[in-house]
Amino acid sequence: MRRSAMVLFAAFLLLVVPAVPVGALLTGVDVASYQHPGGMPIDWVKVKGAGHSYALVKATEGTTYTNPYFVDDWRGAAAAGLYRGAYHYAQPALPYSTALDQARYFVSKAGSMTGRLDIGGVLDLEEKGRLTKSQLATWTRTWLAEVTRLTGRPPMIYTGYYFWKDAVGNPTDIGSTYRLWLASYPDDPNSTTYRPLVPAGWSNWTFWQYRSDGRVPGIGWQVDMNRFCCDLAALAALAAGGAGAGAPFGSLDAVSTSSGTVSLSGWAVDPDTVDPIDVHVYVDGTWGQAATADVPRPDVDAALSGFFGPDHGFEVSVAVDSGLHEVCAYAIDATSGTNPLLGCRAVVVSSENPFGNLEVALSVYGYNYLKGWALDPSTDASITVTAYIYSFSLGTWATVPMTASLDRPDVGAAHGHGSAHGYVYQDLRRGVGAQFACLVGTNQGDGANAFVGCSMF
Structure with a gap:
C-alpha cells in the first residue's frame, strides 16, 4: 500500500508497554501490483505453505484504476485455501457523491465478496485530498455505507492512529460498525514490547499491518505483513457474509467435582473489547450460574500476544444434585453478537454423605x-x-x-x-x-x- 509521510512517521511515536511473543497470531499478506515485478505471478500455494492464513488484495483506486493482477490474485488466493479480502485505495474529494462513485466502482470490480473464504472489502484511507476533518469523516461514512448497501456486509477500514486523529478528526461512531485494519510499524517487526495505538472509536484492531518489507515464499518482491487479532474460528466467521464475526472465543479448560458441586475453569475473550466478559454455565440444558472472565491467565495473554490483557480467565462453581450431569459454558458477547459454546463436559457428581x-x-x-x-x-x-x-x-x-x-x-x-x-x-x-x-x-x-x-x- 501507499502511505503518507504522516503515517510512516507515526511508526516512531507509538505506545510501548510490556508484552509477550507475537508469534501466536495468524499472519497474512496484502498485495498490489508492486508484488508482481516484471509481471511475475504470485505462487499462492507457496504463500499458504509458508504458514500464512489470508491475503488482502488491492482491487481498485479512485474510479478509473483496477489492479491488473487483481483477478488472478483473488482467484489464486482462494484456490490455495487462503481467506481473502479486497481493498479500495481511496481518493477523497468533494462533492460527497465521489464517495458513492468510488464505492460502486470498487464493487463492480470486486463483486459482493460473499464467497466461502471472503472476509469482505476494505476502504484504504491514506489520503485526505483537500477535505477538512469533518468532510473527510463524512466522505468515509458515505463510502462505507454504500459498500454495505451493495454487498450486504459492512467493509473494514484501513488507517493509522495519527492519520485518523489529524486528518479525519477522531470520529468515534465509525468504529462501532466497521472493523479496523490498523497500520502501525515497529522498528523491530519481531518486537515483543511494541503495542500500536488504536484510533478513537475502536477498542482494538482486527487486522494489524506491522511491516512493509516482508519476504514470503511465492512472492517476488517485498510485501506488507499483517497479524489477525484472534483465532482461526474468528477468521472463518468473517468469511461468507461475516455471520458471527467478532464473536467471543476461548476454552473450557477443566471441570472438577466435589460434594454436590461442579467447578469449571477456562478463559474467554471478545475481540471487540479488552474488558472482561461474562461466561454463562448451564447444567443439563438449564441455567446454572454466571461468572466474569477476569481471573489472571498469563498463558492466554502470551498466546494472544498481550493485546487483550492478562485478565480473561474464569472460575465458577455450580451446585448440583449427585449423579450424571452435562455442564456447558458459553462466552457472552460484549455487544449484541453470538454467544459461542466454549465446551461441554459429562461429569458424575457424588455426595459427601457417607x-x-x-x-x-x-x-x-x-x-x-x-x-x-x-x-x-x-x-x-x-x-x-x-x-x-x-x-x-x-x-x-x-x-x-x-x-x-x-x-x-x-x-x-x-x-x-x-x-x-x-x-x-x-x-x-x-x-x-x-x-x-x-x-x-x-x-x-x-x-x-x-x-x-x-x-x-
Missing part, C-alpha cells in the same frame, strides 16, 4: 449377624455406623453403634480413602423372630448422616 453396603444380614439359632462396610468420602478415617434393628414379634427397636474399622482392602481399592472401613456385628437375641435392620453412617465433613444399608432377615 455410603456403604450391608452385605450380610442373618439370624441363625438366635444369633444376629451383620456384615458390611461404610465410609465418608471426606475422610480416610473410620466412621461410626449405627444399626437400628426392629423385631416384628416383639415390636421393639435395638440401637447398636459400632465403628467401621475392620480392614477391607477391596473397599479401599474400589473407593479410595483407605481400607479401614469394614464392620461385623454379632449378638445373641433368642425368640425375636423376623427382623429388619437399617444402618446409618455418621457424617464427618460436608453432607449429612446417611443410610448405608437396610435388609430383612
